[in-house]
């Protein structure tokens with residue numbers, strides 16, 4: 001029996017957000033909206049997203065001993081995340097400078113701050129959290145050696161889910177532990193390298209050859225492609241909503257998928273549920289504030305039933 005459905009190991013940032021009509025070119029200055037400050041960071045976002053859906057969730061992260069750190073801790077606790085693993089001090093809280101354009105797309109620069117001080121020793125010291133967690137998820141806004149230590153500390157039957165964002169080449173030890181590796185097109189191309197083929201099916205084949213047991217490739221309006229080693233490729237349809245702000249939507253997708261896998265769902269069904277969660281998240285501003293409850297996801301599912309009636313995943317070509 002596990003105490004946690006999901007342990008998230010990763011970053012926590014204060015998101016400093018400005019709305020812009022368009023992003024500045026090199027050397028250019030543009031005027032934007034008033035500044036807003038939101039709790040964010042890919043790890044903290046995943047933890048809040050899972051907890052809001054009803055998952056018993058813990059976060060292993062590091063924040064600074066400052067106002068942004070307190071903002072982040074408050075947001076975690078309000079969502080019901082167990083913050084026993086959130087370490088405080090060592091550097092200022094991580095900050096993300098974010099611009100959001102009228103289409104809801106964003107550009108992000110992250111100053112890791114305390115995230116960069118989350119060490120392999122911190123992971124080893126949190127061994128009891130790993131043993132108590134059915135699924136562990138991570139991203140790459142913390143040091144790579146810390147992510148390596150995460151996969152070395154998984155519980156015997158624990159499952160590991162990685163969203164390699166921001167992307168970088170990864171050691172085989174990390175890639176082999178992923179079940180699944182969750183990437184968008186940009187992340188897929190970085191991991192595969194210059195030989196990446198033209199189609200998502202090509203990327204899935206090449207990514208699986210790097211070691212993961214399974215791969216999920218998110219494709220925006222084209223939904224997602226789910227691929228299991230020696231198994232079928234399954235297309236999961238997207239959910240057509242009006243995007244206000246895409247910040248954190250990928251994090252909510254990963255968290256929802258990880259949680260549903262831990263409940264025993266197939267990868268395709270978990271990805272279909274995660275697509276609903278990500279779609280709900282883009283309809284509201286901010287990252288953590290935008291994440292839906294399970295009830296809101298159910299309402300969205302009812303509003304957009306799958307074209308394949310009961311089962312949202314569809315086999316075959318893209319939509």
Ligand code: RIB
Pocket residue numbers: 011013014015039040041042045095096108110141247248249250251287
């Ligand atoms: O994925 C969105 C997140 O990326 C933002 O919340 C920001 O903090 C950056 O980490």
